[in-house]
Amino acid sequence: MPELPEVQAAVDELRRRAQGREIARLQLLHPSFRRRVSPRVSRSLRGARIARVERRGKHQLLHLDDGRVLHVHFRLNGDWESTAVDAPLPKFARAVLDFTDGSRLVLVDSRALATIDVHPAGTDLALGLGPDAADPTWTAEQLGDALAGRRGPIKPALLDQKLVAGLGNIYAAESLWRARIDPRLPARELAPARVKKLRAAIAAVIERATGSRYTSADRVRLDVYDREGKPCRRCRTPVERIVQAGRSTYFCPHCQDE
Ligand SMILES: [Zn+2]
Numbered sequence: 001m002p003e004l005p006e007v008q009a010a011v012d013e014l015r016r017r018a019q020g021r022e023i024a025r026l027q028l029l030h031p032s033f034r035r036r037v038s039p040r041v042s043r044s045l046r047g048a049r050i051a052r053v054e055r056r057g058k059h060q061l062l063h064l065d066d067g068r069v070l071h072v073h074f075r076l077n078g079d080w081e082s083t084a085v086d087a088p089l090p091k092f093a094r095a096v097l098d099f100t101d102g103s104r105l106v107l108v109d110s111r112a113l114a115t116i117d118v119h120p121a122g123t124d125l126a127l128g129l130g131p132d133a134a135d136p137t138w139t140a141e142q143l144g145d146a147l148a149g150r151r152g153p154i155k156p157a158l159l160d161q162k163l164v165a166g167l168g169n170i171y172a173a174e175s176l177w178r179a180r181i182d183p184r185l186p187a188r189e190l191a192p193a194r195v196k197k198l199r200a201a202i203a204a205v206i207e208r209a210t211g212s213r214y215t216s217a218d219r220v221r222l223d224v225y226d227r228e229g230k231p232c233r234r235c236r237t238p239v240e241r242i243v244q245a246g247r248s249t250y251f252c253p254h255c256q257d258e
Contacts, residue, residue: 002074003058004133004166005209010080011055014062014105017082021099022049023064030094030109033116041118045070057129057165067121072107078114081106133166134206140192140199147187147195154190155183156245167202170225171209173250175201177224182256183249184242194258224250 002010023045028034049065062070072078081090085104089096095107095116107114119125130146131138146163147154157163158172167175176183178201181194190198208221223233227250228241237254 001076001168001170002078003168003171003209004055004206005171007058007060007074007166008055008134008210010074011053011060013080013082014050014053014060017080017103017105018050018062018097018099019053020050021101021103022047024098024100025096026070027096027098028094028116029089029096030112032112033095037116037118045118056125056127057132057161058168059127059129061125069119069123069125071115071117071119071125073115074109075113075115076109076111078107078109081108128162129165130160130162131164133164133171133202134210136203138164138199140196143199144190144192144195147190150187152187153184153244154181154187155249156247157187159245159247164202166206169247169249170222171202171205173225174205174223177251177256178205179258180256181258183244183251185258191258224252226250 026042026045028037028042048068050062051065052063054061054063058073060072062072064070083090083104083106085098085102090106090108092108092110093106094109094112094114097105107116131142143164147157150157155172155176158167158175159169173183175198179194179197181190181198224239227239229238231237232239232252232255235252235255237252239250240253242249
């Protein structure tokens with residue numbers, strides 16, 4: 001699932017392959033997209049230029065030179081593929097962005113859960129996001145204050161984009177493992193020293209994964225996520241999996257002891 005580092009990689013790709021280019025056509029191949037963007041709006045994109053590309057949490061914002069915003073969210077497993085205009089479309093092609101210079105970007109998504117929206121110029125894009133996990137000015141004190149007001153365990157809290165934007169199931173688990181925090185610990189009971197470790201762990205985990213195209217074990221080394229039954233990389237205790245708020249949580253029952 002694309003989380004902050006993978007979405008950042010997609011945004012970097014968009015900056016190389018879309019920024020500054022003029023849209024010739026946006027084809028929406030999947031009905032879920034056509035429900036969000038009408039044919040009229042889709043046609044009206046012709047001639048607009050992509051002025052700049054921005055990441056906010058896991059959202060991709062393509063700012064057009066007319067002030068409109070093409071807003072893309074990959075959800076579970078969307079991705080961009082760059083192809084020639086005359087090449088056959090990739091399997092699971094859901095939307096096709098053609099540029100007047102003859103280049104093409106295809107949004108591929110086997111689950112078809114990705115979203116595209118076109119926001120009119122001047123829209124206040126309130127995405128309901130907290131501080132970005134990659135923001136160096138986001139402090140442990142701010143994280144601690146946000147956790148102090150929460151009910152429930154720490155792991156599901158980290159998935160809440162209002163608390164911190166960009167983390168998902170994988171990097172939340174990795175961050176807690178790195179900071180040696182039990183994912184079941186009530187969020188508000190985290191001591192300040194531990195919050196500091198968690199803030200540092202989030203930074204380290206994001207930093208290590210940045211530049212990867214996908215979250216996959218062959219490209220990014222994962223310490224705990226999806227390693228149920230395998231030995232903890234620190235203490236060799238088998239990694240356990242539990243379900244919290246409907247999502248799998250992987251952790252070491254021995255050394256995640258805070
Ligand atoms: Zn361990």
